[in-house]
Amino acid sequence: MKLPGKTVERLSEYRRTLLGCLEEKKNFIFSHELAARLHITAVQVRRDLMLIGYSSVLRKGYDVRELIETIGTIIDSEVTLNVTIIGIGNLGRAVAGYFRGKRSKLCLVASFDTDPHKVNKVISGVRCYPAPEMENIIRELDIRIAIITAPADSAREIAAEAVRCGIKGIMNFTTISLVVPSWVYLEEYDMITSIEKVAYFVKENKI
Amino acid sequence: MKLPGKTVERLSEYRRTLLGCLEEKKNFIFSHELAARLHITAVQVRRDLMLIGYSSVLRKGYDVRELIETIGTIIDSEVTLNVTIIGIGNLGRAVAGYFRGKRSKLCLVASFDTDPHKVNKVISGVRCYPAPEMENIIRELDIRIAIITAPADSAREIAAEAVRCGIKGIMNFTTISLVVPSWVYLEEYDMITSIEKVAYFVKENKI
Numbered sequence: 087m088k089l090p091g092k093t094v095e096r097l098s099e100y101r102r103t104l105l106g107c108l109e110e111k112k113n114f115i116f117s118h119e120l121a122a123r124l125h126i127t128a129v130q131v132r133r134d135l136m137l138i139g140y141s142s143v144l145r146k147g148y149d150v151r152e153l154i155e156t157i158g159t160i161i162d163s164e165v166t167l168n169v170t171i172i173g174i175g176n177l178g179r180a181v182a183g184y185f186r187g188k189r190s191k192l193c194l195v196a197s198f199d200t201d202p203h204k205v206n207k208v209i210s211g212v213r214c215y216p217a218p219e220m221e222n223i224i225r226e227l228d229i230r231i232a233i234i235t236a237p238a239d240s241a242r243e244i245a246a247e248a249v250r251c252g253i254k255g256i257m258n259f260t261t262i263s264l265v266v267p268s269w270v271y272l273e274e275y276d277m278i279t280s281i282e283k284v285a286y287f288v289k290e291n292k293i
Numbered sequence: 294m295k296l297p298g299k300t301v302e303r304l305s306e307y308r309r310t311l312l313g314c315l316e317e318k319k320n321f322i323f324s325h326e327l328a329a330r331l332h333i334t335a336v337q338v339r340r341d342l343m344l345i346g347y348s349s350v351l352r353k354g355y356d357v358r359e360l361i362e363t364i365g366t367i368i369d370s371e372v373t374l375n376v377t378i379i380g381i382g383n384l385g386r387a388v389a390g391y392f393r394g395k396r397s398k399l400c401l402v403a404s405f406d407t408d409p410h411k412v413n414k415v416i417s418g419v420r421c422y423p424a425p426e427m428e429n430i431i432r433e434l435d436i437r438i439a440i441i442t443a444p445a446d447s448a449r450e451i452a453a454e455a456v457r458c459g460i461k462g463i464m465n466f467t468t469i470s471l472v473v474p475s476w477v478y479l480e481e482y483d484m485i486t487s488i489e490k491v492a493y494f495v496k497e498n499k500i
Binding site: 088089091094095098099102103106122123124125161162163167169175176177179180181183184191192210230231233235254255256257259261262263265269271272273275276277278279280281282283284285286287288289290291 | 295296298301302305306309310313329330331332368369370374376382383384386387388390391398399417437438440442461462463464466468469470472476478479480482483484485486487488489490491492493494495496497498
């Protein structure tokens with residue numbers, strides 16, 4: 087069963103929130119509590135968990151550890167998926183920081199850059215390779231996912247090259263929309279869109 | 294008329310794409326071309342533009358400059374909105390980079406940090422103030438929007454302080470979900486959710 091993208095997003099958010107609960111030593115949570123933390127409805131939470139076959143709600147709520155594990159069996163790969171960051175500037179380094187010790191089934195194994203001051207160094211915990219070596223390294227390290235954090239004007243070229251090298255999923259953080267073949271999964275995020283949305287509602291609220 | 298959030302997001306994306314067209318010296322665009330660049334349908338594009346009262350489609354498509362201007366009158370504030378970035382690490386610097394010379398109605402006027410090596414310096418084109426001065430600076434510079442790029446464990450405290458200082462809109466890039474009063478607009482983005490979504494579809498496509 088392939089889940090809708092929005093459901094996968096919410097499952098990922100549930101897990102993140104549940105991991106936060108563990109840090110707070112909170113071992114049980116009700117659907118309405120989980121919902122409130124994510125600004126959605128309890129009905130939505132229950133529907134999503136039903137969809138992945140999770141129904142063991144106790145009197146004191148869901149068992150946080152068990153639910154984290156169940157979500158993992160659904161959204162994580164059984165084998166580790168290797169990831170690369172292309173463009174290790176400020177944004178690339180920020181993304182690299184999120185990987186450290188956090189997602190056991192996603193492994194950041196390489197970054198690429200064209201800057202001679204960066205290549206062949208370990209930056210934010212991951213080795214940076216020269217961009218022209220992309221093909222060799224992607225195949226050698228069996229990298230499946232590319233996160234593009236390079237300057238916008240190089241994004242199309244980089245994506246085409248990544249696809250040619252066998253990348254199967256692309257996360258595009260540049261401000262340019264990409265086009266990829268149907269067998270490659272593409273997700274795009276442009277932070278300016280989110281910031282403009284905030285500005286719009288601040289303006290409309292006349293506050 | 295207050296537009297739905299998703300419509301505002303798309304209008305922002307249309308503008309970004311149209312600005313890209315100008316750089317390519319493309320002065321006219323059909324709805325289906327704009328739609329294709331954003332992986333949505335032409336019907337969606339036409340519906341959104343109808344909603345904002347734009348209907349002047351010519352034989353050769355929409356006039357790119359005119360459409361950029363129309364979108365601006367809808368989503369931009371008439372007066373400049375001042376913005377701050379709280380936490381000027383890698384992610385904060387990446388966000389600051391996006392502002393430079395790009396959004397005339399959004400002005401990045403200050404950043405805040407607790408690191409003594411950063412405060413009272415200009416970082417990524419914006420002056421970094423010590424976090425304890427937040428209240429004074431936010432009021433003095435009339436800052437309305439705060440972008441939180443600080444470490445997750447300080448996000449709740451920072452948001453509470455920002456709200457107390459009169460911030461009306463928050464863009465939260467940390468991995469912690471926030472709760473804000475009803476008069477503050479909150480938008481949240483966690484990059485790990487997007488990356489986990491890519492991983493899920495790579496896994497499910499068995500590629």
